[in-house]
Amino acid sequence: MTDLSGALQEPWPDLRLQREAVGLGMWFFLASEVLFFAALFCSYAIYRSFNAEAFRIAAAHTKIVYGSINMVLLLTSSLTMTVALRAATIQLRRLTLLSLGATAALGVAFLVTKGLEYYADINENLVPGPGFPLKPAATAIFWGLYWIMTGVHALHLTAGIGVVIAVMTLFWRGTIPVQGSTMEGVAIYWHFVDTVWIFLYPLIYLAGRS
Amino acid sequence: MSEMTLQYAPTEESVATSYLDEGHTVLSWLLTTDHKRIAILYALSITAFFFIGGVAIGLVRLELISPTGWFMTSDEYNRAFTIHGIIMVWFFLVPSIPATMGNFVLPMMIGAPDVAFPRLNLLSWYLYLIGASFTVYVLLSGGVDTGWTFYPPFSSTYSHSSVVPAAIGVFVVGFSSIATGVNFMATVHLLRAPGMTWFRLPLFAWSMYVVSMVMVLATPVLAMSLLLICAERLFGLPIFDASVGGDPVLFQHLFWFYSHPAVYIMILPAMGVVSEVFACFARRRVFGYAFMVYALLTIGVVGFMVWGHHMFVAGQSPLANLIFSFLSFIVAVPSAIKVFNWTATLYRGQIGFEAPMLYALGFLGLFTIGGLTGLFLASVPIDIAATDSYFVVAHFHTIMVGGTVSAFMAGIHYWWPKVTGRRYHEFAAQLAAIAMFLGFNLTFIPQFIMGWLGMPRRYHFYPDVFQIWHVLSSGGAAMLAVAYLMPLGYLGWSLFNGDRAGDNPWGATGLEWQTPSPPPKRNFLRPPQVTSAPYQYHDIGRAREEVEQAPVEGRGDAR
Amino acid sequence: MKLTEFTTAASDYAAHVDALFILLSVVSGAVVALVAGLITYFLIRYHKGSGAPRGETPERLDREIEIGWTAATSFLFLFLFWWAASRQLSALATPEPALEIHVVAKQWMWRIQHPSGAREIDELHVPVHTNVRLIMTSQDAIHDLYLPALRLKQDVLPDRYTYLSFNATKTGVFHLTCAEFCGTDHSVMAGRLVVVTPEEYSRWNAAVPEGDDLAHQGKALFLSLGCSGCHTPGSTVHAPDLKGVYGSAVQLADGRTVTADEAYLRDCILLPDKNRVAGFPPLMPNFSGAVTPGQVISLVAYVKSLSSQSVDTGQGASP
Amino acid sequence: MNGSSGDHETLWRGPLLAWSALLALAAISLGSAYLPLGAGNVAVNLVIAVVMAAVLAIFLMDLRNGTTLVRIVASTGLFWMIFMFVLTFSDYLSRG
Incomplete structure (x- = not known):
């Protein structure tokens, strides 16, 4: 039996309550995050409903291959993250570490793909401003939103990768036991970032394909 | 009665050191995770920013004595009122009561040893500091001139000032609010003492819970809208650019989706504070406790659906105007109920006029005026005439400054003995409370009048027919400035020379009064137990004199 | 400037708004009186140690009181909403406009074009008892056309038209100004609403030349180039006040004294270091290349007009 | 293990x-x-x-x-998002 004394933190009387608190706290934060992205989705919805044709034209220039590969990568990372959490709960330390490693690797792969996609976009000058190739004018709004939405999402993912690697290190060194409350929060956050991508994918890549 | 009194065994009393003595190095403060110390850190920082924002508006009021100005250029004037708005809204009013009194008192009130996530709590103060340092940078680099509302396309295209650093400062400090909100909600849900059911929570705890909800759900939208402004200004991403089909009014929707609830972020905690103070100094339970709770919740939720009343002339559709107008009248109902309930709390009381009570009465008067003028602005035709005028300026200052700052002062004085273990000078405090109320009215009643007569806001030069009102208002502001400085003096003095306060100088109910002043690190010497509803003042002796002879603790039992 | 330029209710709509304002004031006054009266009474009667009877009120009564005033407040507020909304709805159903006037806002002036082609700046002439519709747009930031005497205000947005409809019932000169913060000279983006009889309106229309006069164009340039930032009484930048400068004798820094004629003023704009005025630091930027010759002429015309008082000085203080 | x-x-x-x-x-x-x-x-x-x-x-x-509380919190964000969408669109769809 692993020693749990390192897992319990101020001000909690027991680990069960602490775990509940971490989960609940993370859900509160995610409610906040939902509204953060809601502001973007709301802007997108307004502009798209009044510039349907421009958005169709603009969205046809997104790189659907990169987008779809990233969809698969992120969904798979959610799988490995779930496995990591379950393994941690029943104290399978090695499996936890392996799954976390896989998750972080998939996350990095996502970012690399994203980087290649950005490179291709920039080569085509798909950045609103002088030399922006698309017409009509409102296509620039789509591409403005594209950069912000994917950029903000990528930042969230980068933060997620950082946290996963940090947690892995702590687990590996044995600073905190895997079955503590930490995994709970990390996992919920990671799935949330994945969920955002589930909505970004159709709005950005699938619009304008038909 | 004796079983309700705390009796500390002498050995235990000697063991318990106050949170102030847990370490005397600077580092012991900067790395603390004790909610009480973080509250003190917050109190110091927001006080500093209150006076920076105060100096900015002092200069503005001085300049406005003359209709053609006399020592500022128009650009300097615009920067002065902008920095006043940004600092007062995000670096004083939003964190004012939650981050100081909420941090200090909330865990004690519900019988918790600390907040749910102590390190997150410290992080939230550091986020505040980072945001604040951006704002200081903006101040030093020549300021920002967009008004605190950051409306594009002026902010994104036409302003020649430090818009981006200012927006980043607000963005970062927003996350400090979110962190505090998440922390408080988890605390109230999971760390209540045995017996502390939801309907035994003091109203201040309820107000902290509701305000946390509003912070968590509203602030991210502000963050995103400012991010979009920065993206447009820095990289030319045309989100609100009308020339390619963007809509500047969309920014206003997003901005007010936060900034109207932000008004409730400022006023709900104030309502919580004065509920505590009224009950304590009238020696009565709060009239209609359950209704007070429902009113808080209703304001918290419906407050999210009224933002469009800031946009009646912005180019919003007439139908949307009517919808938002209707919802705004609806949200006024729970506010009115709260006013009636506070008034009824005084009925058959044993009313004392100590400084916290005077400040709370000041709150009640100003909140009533501010709330009623809110009705004017909720009705579309009057709002069209009065919006963007001094009428609006006076209205929201009456609520946000008159109301919130009065309640803030009420709370500071009420919990001062608990926080510091000292008594402040009562007469000086009473004097300051009266000066603040009079100064405030002298400042803003002229603004109501000239606003309705047609004086637009954010005007450097103004038609000379309004000069008399501006001079009156500036005179009031001077009085107000004195009233704001007075507490610095007598509270500072009391820190070193004040009488020892004792654990419960007001004879108040509530768990925070059942522990030594100043409290020990983990708040309670023994795990508290709660056995009855809050505000049982009628059970524990009606006259203050009785209380003073035999200090009686309220409800519960900390053994 | 007279207060009546702001406060006169110059249309039926404005009178309705005033009536609603008075109604709300009376209701609010009553509520304030009630609350303040009760509080004062309680404070006196139940002051600590007073002999008034204390004791609990029955809980059932408390609940009934609570429900009572919740209901009363709700009904009152719904009534007020209904009253205000019906005013608004009837105002929306304006009859066909008889006269459509274009308004273009830019930092920091109002350009107004009448159907006849007559143009004016910072002034709006309209005939009395006529349904007027303003069609407004902005060239830069958001502005807001505020007509206090009509109790009307509407934001003016870039790349979009917004509208204001009114029917003035009183002739006279009223205030017109910008109510949405738009930058440096927001507070002097002001002018006059001139309500005249239909006959006078047609006479005025015929008399006004199409296009701006030079001094007005110059004023606009003076504001848009940022000259007003320094050349304003009360500016902290130490720059000469231009009021009355035209035709006066100017002491220069190098000891010469010149008469400020048009050529001098032109040189001051394009070659500021040539004729520096004594007692002022060399802060004036060089505008050669930044302004066209035509613009210089307008600017000079504007500075000239400051000495003859034919154009207001752009400080909003006194036309 | x-x-x-x-x-x-x-x-x-x-x-x-x-x-x-x-x-x-x-x-x-x-x-x-x-x-x-x-x-x-x-x-x-x-x-x-x-x-x-x-x-x-x-x-x-x-x-x-999850507990009921967690489910409520999880759906809160969505509810508030609905407030935002419905009221914002109430403006745009009726502008005419």
Whole structure:
């Protein structure tokens, strides 16, 4: 039996309550995050409903291959993250570490793909401003939103990768036991970032394909 | 009665050191995770920013004595009122009561040893500091001139000032609010003492819970809208650019989706504070406790659906105007109920006029005026005439400054003995409370009048027919400035020379009064137990004199 | 400037708004009186140690009181909403406009074009008892056309038209100004609403030349180039006040004294270091290349007009 | 290590099922995007996205086993998002 004394933190009387608190706290934060992205989705919805044709034209220039590969990568990372959490709960330390490693690797792969996609976009000058190739004018709004939405999402993912690697290190060194409350929060956050991508994918890549 | 009194065994009393003595190095403060110390850190920082924002508006009021100005250029004037708005809204009013009194008192009130996530709590103060340092940078680099509302396309295209650093400062400090909100909600849900059911929570705890909800759900939208402004200004991403089909009014929707609830972020905690103070100094339970709770919740939720009343002339559709107008009248109902309930709390009381009570009465008067003028602005035709005028300026200052700052002062004085273990000078405090109320009215009643007569806001030069009102208002502001400085003096003095306060100088109910002043690190010497509803003042002796002879603790039992 | 330029209710709509304002004031006054009266009474009667009877009120009564005033407040507020909304709805159903006037806002002036082609700046002439519709747009930031005497205000947005409809019932000169913060000279983006009889309106229309006069164009340039930032009484930048400068004798820094004629003023704009005025630091930027010759002429015309008082000085203080 | 092989099986089975369902839904969404459905495309895509998010939340984020409180909190963000959409669109759709 692993020693749990390192897992319990101020001000909690027991680990069960602490775990509940971490989960609940993370859900509160995610409610906040939902509204953060809601502001973007709301802007997108307004502009798209009044510039349907421009958005169709603009969205046809997104790189659907990169987008779809990233969809698969992120969904798979959610799988490995779930496995990591379950393994941690029943104290399978090695499996936890392996799954976390896989998750972080998939996350990095996502970012690399994203980087290649950005490179291709920039080569085509798909950045609103002088030399922006698309017409009509409102296509620039789509591409403005594209950069912000994917950029903000990528930042969230980068933060997620950082946290996963940090947690892995702590687990590996044995600073905190895997079955503590930490995994709970990390996992919920990671799935949330994945969920955002589930909505970004159709709005950005699938619009304008038909 | 004796079983309700705390009796500390002498050995235990000697063991318990106050949170102030847990370490005397600077580092012991900067790395603390004790909610009480973080509250003190917050109190110091927001006080500093209150006076920076105060100096900015002092200069503005001085300049406005003359209709053609006399020592500022128009650009300097615009920067002065902008920095006043940004600092007062995000670096004083939003964190004012939650981050100081909420941090200090909330865990004690519900019988918790600390907040749910102590390190997150410290992080939230550091986020505040980072945001604040951006704002200081903006101040030093020549300021920002967009008004605190950051409306594009002026902010994104036409302003020649430090818009981006200012927006980043607000963005970062927003996350400090979110962190505090998440922390408080988890605390109230999971760390209540045995017996502390939801309907035994003091109203201040309820107000902290509701305000946390509003912070968590509203602030991210502000963050995103400012991010979009920065993206447009820095990289030319045309989100609100009308020339390619963007809509500047969309920014206003997003901005007010936060900034109207932000008004409730400022006023709900104030309502919580004065509920505590009224009950304590009238020696009565709060009239209609359950209704007070429902009113808080209703304001918290419906407050999210009224933002469009800031946009009646912005180019919003007439139908949307009517919808938002209707919802705004609806949200006024729970506010009115709260006013009636506070008034009824005084009925058959044993009313004392100590400084916290005077400040709370000041709150009640100003909140009533501010709330009623809110009705004017909720009705579309009057709002069209009065919006963007001094009428609006006076209205929201009456609520946000008159109301919130009065309640803030009420709370500071009420919990001062608990926080510091000292008594402040009562007469000086009473004097300051009266000066603040009079100064405030002298400042803003002229603004109501000239606003309705047609004086637009954010005007450097103004038609000379309004000069008399501006001079009156500036005179009031001077009085107000004195009233704001007075507490610095007598509270500072009391820190070193004040009488020892004792654990419960007001004879108040509530768990925070059942522990030594100043409290020990983990708040309670023994795990508290709660056995009855809050505000049982009628059970524990009606006259203050009785209380003073035999200090009686309220409800519960900390053994 | 007279207060009546702001406060006169110059249309039926404005009178309705005033009536609603008075109604709300009376209701609010009553509520304030009630609350303040009760509080004062309680404070006196139940002051600590007073002999008034204390004791609990029955809980059932408390609940009934609570429900009572919740209901009363709700009904009152719904009534007020209904009253205000019906005013608004009837105002929306304006009859066909008889006269459509274009308004273009830019930092920091109002350009107004009448159907006849007559143009004016910072002034709006309209005939009395006529349904007027303003069609407004902005060239830069958001502005807001505020007509206090009509109790009307509407934001003016870039790349979009917004509208204001009114029917003035009183002739006279009223205030017109910008109510949405738009930058440096927001507070002097002001002018006059001139309500005249239909006959006078047609006479005025015929008399006004199409296009701006030079001094007005110059004023606009003076504001848009940022000259007003320094050349304003009360500016902290130490720059000469231009009021009355035209035709006066100017002491220069190098000891010469010149008469400020048009050529001098032109040189001051394009070659500021040539004729520096004594007692002022060399802060004036060089505008050669930044302004066209035509613009210089307008600017000079504007500075000239400051000495003859034919154009207001752009400080909003006194036309 | 105190996890039995039975633990291992249940550990993998649920997440794998959910994962395959998600991949399948993503594929359907991608395929449907190329069908000429007009405005129907975005509707189909968004419905699939909502289903995917639900699968992810219920099975991978384990809302299935969450407390009522957690479920309420999880849906709060969505409710507030609805306030934002409905009231903002009430302006845009009636501008005329």
